[in-house]
Amino acid sequence: MNDINNKTYPLPGMVFREELKSDLEFILKDKVDRITSTGFDLLIELPPENLYVVVKELKENPRLRANIFGGMNTCKSNKRNFLLVNLRSAYNDLSVLLKMKMQSDDIETSYIETADILGEFYKAAAFYKGVSRIAGCDFNIEIPPGILDGLDCFDIDIYADEDKVKEAWIDTCVSKVLDYEFYRDMKIYNLIAIISRFDWKAGIFPELCLCSAIEELLKLKLTRRAQYIRMLLCELFRISNHLYFILNICNILQYDIGYSMCHLERERILGLIETITGSRVVPNFIRIGGVKRNIEEETLSDIRKNLPLLFENIRRIEKIMMDDFLIIERLENIGIISKNIALEYGVTGPNLRASGVRNDLRKDNDFISYRDLSFTTPVGREGDCLERVIIRFREIFQSLKLVNQIINNFPEGDYIKKINLPHLEFQPGVISQDIECPHGIFKIYMEVGERNIDSLVIKGPSVNSLIMGEEIIKGESLEDIDLILMSLDISPGEIMSAQYKTEY
């Protein structure tokens, strides 16, 4: 029991980070160009030929022990293509971004070359080789993209022996739609308007991440009312996302009563969101320095009226689902994620918490002003599909508790700080921002010039879950594949943002 609830992630603090930075500078003295501190990560610029030595040092040095592979992305700065590799450590507060020049002009070739080097240390890196990884493989079943939201952005190639999956490869060729530099020549307020499409299951979080990154650069402090409005929306979207997850699970299980009841409660939440933001799923509500509109007393009383209903009805859904013998039988003991595998593949959010690791940015970091409120982070034990459903239910109840606290202590004051957006000028710099979205940790890396954004990298947590999906469906039967992949709560927008199309 002690082992389950022990805390793998320590409390982060700038003191530890500064210490780590000086350590890194000493250890990697001759091998890297520069080490800078950028908000949530340490940015290490290095020449590509030193990659092997640096990663080996980061992985094997007992002081650093970077055992988590976060992901790989491309970025462009000063008209040159760069690769960004994110490595983290489960043992200390280390989170680094390795930035190096691309070895060749073609994105795909340089991905393959880098993934070959990283593949010796991290299993997850092999995914980034793309189609070339699948070309030589021997598979006998090919599953095309499904109908449901979350299973519709990738093919699965399977080598199966009778009905047991022996080997699986996930191919994301249909989801490569993003232009390499879609943010080029785009005003910041236009970017805020469209960025919620990168995570449409919970649209507020990409906006929030972008705006908080810019506020961090401008050193802007929010009013308390703006912070509370943001927290209220975050929690409402978290409930909506988790209900959407549960109704999709019910849909796969053909459990119609759960499906209909979840739809009703989700519509209730979306109605509340619509009265606040004016839109159901893509809010376009967060602004730099606050929010777009004030929340009236009528809206608050509307939410206050709906809260007991929501609590009662969701409790009822939980009861009828968890009392059903057939649902428990179907969900139990499939798709088990052990603690080590989850950490190795860089999974975050409820999926990681279901495997028994307590990791929540809302608690660990001073994210908005969650420290004013009282709530607990649910932690699971088994890490199977059932545990992941139960964790979502428990998070919904915590979110309802948070909403109740927020609307009862709603502070007075301004909801936005007026800034001159068309003539906004930044201190040129680099920033990376993390926030806790319903799927995990959503990350944005930005390089800004004086007037505009030079490069923008968006990395959602679903990519890591998808890569791990390849690993955990091995040994399961064919009929459970949909259920296991759906239980990872994959958001297709995040898969899309991780890859750029190489041809059209």
Added chain:
Amino acid sequence: MSAIFKSNLNLLVTGYGCCKQDIFAVQGALYDIQRFCINFVNTPEDADLLVVQGFYNKEGIIRVLNIYERMSNPRGVIAVGTCVLNKNLFSKNSKLLAWLRSTVKIYMYVPGCPPRPEAFIYAVLRIMNES
């Protein structure tokens, strides 16, 4: 379109995008599209109408046309969302609508980013009543 659609209509949703959750919201108890005898199916052979929505690349367009070929006659297409109708938000040179128009007949366009569930229901009912 045949008058057979008046009694039963099967929809198949393809692509991936933000519109999908608002399209499937009509299946819920609040909007309940099934009271008009409209169902969502999973196989192209059963489907009467193809709902095209979301983001597509070259590979995706080829697959949509393959799905359309597998559908039996009479058949039709509804285009949903700004990404299909106007221009894709994230890839400006997308030619999806031109590709679709050259090969298939589009019965109804549903604008919006994403369109509300009521708009989708209205479009489907228009097709049913005009047939």
